[in-house]
Amino acid sequence: MNIRRLGRGVTRGGGPDYQFLFMFFVGQAMLLLAISFTFQFTVMHNMNMNQGQHSPRALNNAADAENLSSTLAKDEGQQTEPLQQTEQHDQVTRPIIAYTVTLTGCGKNDKRYSAADAMGLINQGAAVLAHSIALAHAKSNKYGYQMYALVHPVAKECSANLPKLGYTVLVRNTPFDKGDIRQQFLRENIDKASCCGEKEFIKLYAYTLVDHPVAVILDLDSLVLQPLDDLFDAIIEGDELNNETVKKLPIHDKENAKIPKRIDAFYTKDYNMINAGNHEVAGVQGGFLMLRPSESVFDEYIDLVLEGNYVQGKGWGGKYGFFFGGAQVQGICAYYYSGLHPDEGVELNRCRINSMVDSPVFEKGSDGEGKCRDGRDDCEDCRETDVSNLGIAAPTDKSYVPNCMVNGSVFVDILRKLALMGWVTCQHWRALLSQRPITDIVLIPITMTLSKDDTSSQPRDVVAIRLEFGSLSLMNDEKPSHDETPSTSASSSPSLSPSPLTVRLPPFSLESSKSTAATSSSSTKSWVAPASQKSLRTHNPIRAIVDPIVASSIKSGIERGDGKDQISLALGDPTAYGTIPPCPAILNAVSNALHSPGMAAGYVNACGTPEARAAIAAHHSTQFVGASEQCSLPHISPDDVIVANGASGALELALSALLDEGSVILLPRPGFPLYSVIAESHGASVIHYDLLPDRGWECDLDHIESILAELNDNGPRYGNRIVRGILINNPSNPTGAVYTEKHLVDLAKLAEKYRLPIISDEIYGDMTLDGNLFHPMAGIVARLGRNVPVITASGLGKQYLVPGWRLGWIVFHDSHHGAIREVKKGAQRLAQVVLGASHLAQIAIPAVLNPTDESHRLATSAWKQQLHMMIQNQARLICSLLNECHGLRVIPPQGAMYAMVKIDVEKFDAAIEDDVSFMRLLLDEENIVVLPGTAFGMNSRSCGSSICYVFRVVFCAPEHVLRAAVQRISSFCLRHKYSAE
Secondary structure, X not given: OOHHHHOOOEOOOOOEOHHHHHHHHHHHHHHHHHHHHHHOOOOOOOOOOOOOOOOOOOOOOHHHHHHHHHHHHHHOOOOOOOOOOOOHHHHHHOOEEEEEEEEOOOOOOOOOOOHHHHHHHHHHHHHHHHHHHHHHHHOOOOOEEEEEEEEOHHHHHHHOOHHHHOEEEEEOOOOOOHHHOOOHHHHHHOOOOOOOHHHHHHHHHHHHOOOOOOEEEEOOOOEEOOXXXXXXXXXXXXXXXXXXXXXXXXXXXXXXXXXXXXXXXXEEEEHHHOOOOOHHHOEEEEEEEEEOOOHHHHHHHHHHHHHOOEEOOOXXXXXXXXXXXXXXXXXXXHHHHHHHOOOOEEEEOOOOOOEOOXXXXXXXXXXXXXXXXXXXXXXXXXXXXXXXXXXXXXXOOOEOOOOOOOOOOOOOHHHHXXXXXXXXXXXHHHHHHOOOOOOOOEOOOOOOOOOOOOOOOOOOOEEEEEEOOOOEEEEEEEOOOOOXXXXXXXXXXXXXXXXXXXXXXXXXXXXXXXXXXHHHHOOOOOOOOOOOHHHHOOOOHHHHHHHHHXXXXXXXXXXXXXXXXXXXXXXXXXXXXOOOOOOHHHHHHHHHHHOOOOOOOOOOOOOOOHHHHHHHHHHHHEEEEXXXXXXXXXXXOHHHEEEEEHHHHHHHHHHHHHOOOOOEEEEEEOOOOHHHHHHHHOOOXXXXXXXXXXXXXXXXXXXXXXXXXXXXXXXXXXXXXXXEEEEEEOOOOOOOOOOOHHHHHHHHHHHHHOOOOEEEEOOOOOOEOOOOOOOOHHHHHHHOOOOOOEEEEEEOOOOOOOHHHOEEEEEEEOOOOOOOHHHHHHXXXXXXXXXXXXXXXXXXXXXXXXXXXXXXXXXXXXXXXXXXXXXXXXXXXXXXXXXXXXXXXXXXOOEOOEEEEEEOHHHEOOOOOOHHHHHHHHHHHHOEEOEEHHHHOOOOEEEOOEEEEEEEEEOOOOHHHHHHHHHHHHHHHHHOEOOOO
């Protein structure tokens, strides 16, 4: 069979010649399969994978490149000019689509390749991709196209032949200086977390091709198999998007997908890179993105990178891109289209567009074993997708050949189906995938069974394909003799021979795969009720980091065999050791209520009992500073108060009333993790501002102002999102900071400048140390003119030692112009969902905040003085003891019941490389539990002039427990002391 005789792939009757199409795609696939074995994660990904030695015949110069381009074009009866859009007049009458590929390096550090081989591999991939684009557009005259190569300066020399293949080469440097990234972790790691580092961001220059209505980002190892006109139509229609157009789109989970009124981008997601339950934050596949070019979108991407909101272990915005490579394009595009602008992009069916021919479910032995990776109950198996439905295909190491236990690259569905049908055996696949000498392998079928009901043993007609590593040609029709059997080469040569690889394959039939699919679909499937999106967005870093470590520990010293019972300095529960009982006034009030006729057993208002709300309002209207100075606030009504299930429940109410999906809140770092947990569970984005350890953990006002750089009539903005508020914690968990009046004034003025509501977590209230004074934020704002609204969260749990009673509240201190009146109403409505805190527990609130008997007030005051004195003594003790430990330094606490301890990792051996390894080893060797700073967002950030790793300790334990714990910590530190010998 001669390909020239078939012309453009039609029969004499005018219909499509499926045999030709099959032969062409098999040929293309086999050629690119050979290319992908030697190239796909090498030149295009800085050639950083360690594979066996081989030396493919390659296109080494411009002449070779032109020859391949011309050969491919001539074989299809097309022009011999470089593969590009057709006649000049078409460029005027038809919209021109931009296709972009990217080169970030020439593989100079890969010893397996000479410079000539590397250039040849680039030419091969570029030529086959260009030809596939030409064929796809030849099937439709609606759109022309222009191909671009975005080339980093370091890869300029290996892009020399791309213009001969029809590419316009655009040399572009990384669109930002990584030294300008404001967040330290991303600044230090952006060039480490993938093959290409920050150079990969040159892909974003596709957004600047504004002369084209649509741009398509592809990898060099891709094939465009079908016209993509429906996708182009949808973007070009813009605000006039037609419903008929939408119906044609291969949309992921189409029944449940939210289709925006205007589509600015199409993408697919890589669910192979995430764990079960994280499908909402899967990364965008970096090898395909179709977009509407826009300079403003390009600028926003660069602003996002420079802001550096990439959280270690969590990703962009604290959720997108926590996988390898997620710090680059895969992660930031997911952050952009799923997190920041969910109304601009549409996820496509990854079995039709950019197909990787991979398994749709989690592997055996994984947490989500057998479940769909994309979170659905039923998921399409890309390995069963008909070739005729593939728009774009791309090879990866996740592609799959059934029953062949190998990891390698399978290019398109055709080859997978051949293996499925037994036309290519696993033995042969292993030979191909391991890249051993395969020059004389001949693969032919002896018999073929189409289905369980087909026992035919008739041999099928086959087409012989002759494949070399630099050219493709089809031989004449051939039929195998019945006695031929597959054979493999006995050669042990470590390199490929220049002889051709011959593969005999039968004509492809879709009917066989359809019958197989029909048989498998008839089986009964189990079903699983899906979790809510809110629950899937809920992630507590303390639980994720600490629980797996502590769960495997043995608490009993006898069971451990070393007599070291577990001592926890991690739990923020002041009652854990029973050193001081709860406030007597609370106990008496609840006891009296239990002996009253009603026993506080009935329902009460969802926002709290009238008595409790009135007592809280009076308490927050006049709070004490130190021993005598009073801070008078404007009158607070009981209606401004909502009683909740603990301060955590109060914060949940406040943030739920304030935040919408896609909005932004500013949170401290390090900070109490629950703030992020609540905000992100509602779909809001978290932007962290830094605290300064060398300045008593004060808020970094310059960092806050850099975040709030944009302000308009709708309020403060971060990018194009509304910043709904800033949260401060004073006194602070985990830092133990207590802010001065001056610092709080500066914070209030900054909030006023940017019209930013303040949420002030004051659960530790007047629990201060060493003469530091607690200043309520609402009092500071009142003295400045009440121009900023404050939502105060507080409670009885920590200050009166009843954390398990879950007694908290929020107080709305509105600005003089009523800025948060609607937020307050929203919180009151949300309170109806929970129906309030315990009636019995609320009896305690007026007993301690607004006692009617003077003797009760004096008794409560004496009890608090005793509590504060005990905490003061314990804080001084543990700080003194820990400061004597090798390699540790306590950052002095000013309040609450916590201290942060700096770890100088340079003074320890290689086993201690950060705060988490310190915590893990300390638990393993000494059975002491502390919390690493990573759990509070503190890992690897600036701390003075050195990298700072810290852990938090709670100092509420009795003196003898604290001494025993620090003695073990000291022994541990000496045991791991760094020695230069």
